Amino acid sequence: MMDMPKMKPGQWVIVSLRKMIASGELKRGERIAEIATAEALGVSRMPVRMALRTLEQEGLVVKLGARGYAARGPSEMDIRGAIEVRGVLEGLAASQAANRGLSPEDAATLRRCLQDGDALLDRDALDEAAIEAYHALNLTFHAILVEAAGNSAIVSALARNNGLPFASADALALDLNDPRGELLHLRAAHAQHHEVFEALLAGDAAAAERVMRDHALAAIRNAKVFVEP
Numbered sequence: 001m002m003d004m005p006k007m008k009p010g011q012w013v014i015v016s017l018r019k020m021i022a023s024g025e026l027k028r029g030e031r032i033a034e035i036a037t038a039e040a041l042g043v044s045r046m047p048v049r050m051a052l053r054t055l056e057q058e059g060l061v062v063k064l065g066a067r068g069y070a071a072r073g074p075s076e077m078d079i080r081g082a083i084e085v086r087g088v089l090e091g092l093a094a095s096q097a098a099n100r101g102l103s104p105e106d107a108a109t110l111r112r113c114l115q116d117g118d119a120l121l122d123r124d125a126l127d128e129a130a131i132e133a134y135h136a137l138n139l140t141f142h143a144i145l146v147e148a149a150g151n152s153a154i155v156s157a158l159a160r161n162n163g164l165p166f167a168s169a170d171a172l173a174l175d176l177n178d179p180r181g182e183l184l185h186l187r188a189a190h191a192q193h194h195e196v197f198e199a200l201l202a203g204d205a206a207a208a209e210r211v212m213r214d215h216a217l218a219a220i221r222n223a224k225v226f227v228e229p
Contacts, residue, residue: 008089015176019175022074031070032068056168057163092154097145114129125179
């Protein structure tokens with residue numbers, strides 16, 4: 001059974017910066033100043049510095065040497081293509097996991113993710129703590145599902161694709177100016193976790209694959225995240 005991943009400090013800062021880059025609020029090539037960004041987000045410089053390092057790995061910012069970082073500004077086509085590939089790969093993983101059957105340990109971990117998510121999203125609006133917690137359980141759910149397929153080629157292909165902007169299940173992009181609306185998006189995504197889990201338990205490979213593909217595409221349908229304010 002896979003351990004629950006540790007939450008990244010300042011995950012909500014990463015989420016905020018992803019949204020600003022995706023929407024074009026931070027223009028392509030625009031330098032991201034640590035001090036100004038920290039002041040705008042109401043945090044210290046350290047979580048901003050850590051967030052920028054994470055976003056560099058995701059291909060969303062580029063290092064400017066001693067001058068810090070600048071936004072890369074991927075195109076909508078880049079984002080859509082990477083997310084669609086993730087949907088295909090995770091859909092295949094879900095299909096193969098349904099055919100193999102879940103181990104008792106994996107089923108218990110996925111069920112715990114669902115229960116924790118149900119409790120977490122039973123609120124009126126998102127806050128920093130909720131984003132941190134959802135990020136962790138979402139990563140666990142996706143990791144267990146892929147692991148349950150027993151296909152190392154899928155794991156390798158996802159690892160390569162995850163280096164592209166917004167391709168990873170890790171890459172939450174939320175509009176924190178609309179915590180109520182984003183809560184509804186997370187509830188819808190979590191409902192799909194329930195759907196795929198039921199398909200896995202039933203051994204319904206076709207349904208499991210369909211739900212996971214649609215689950216990835218839901219990130220694209222959250223269009224307001226990718227629109228400049």
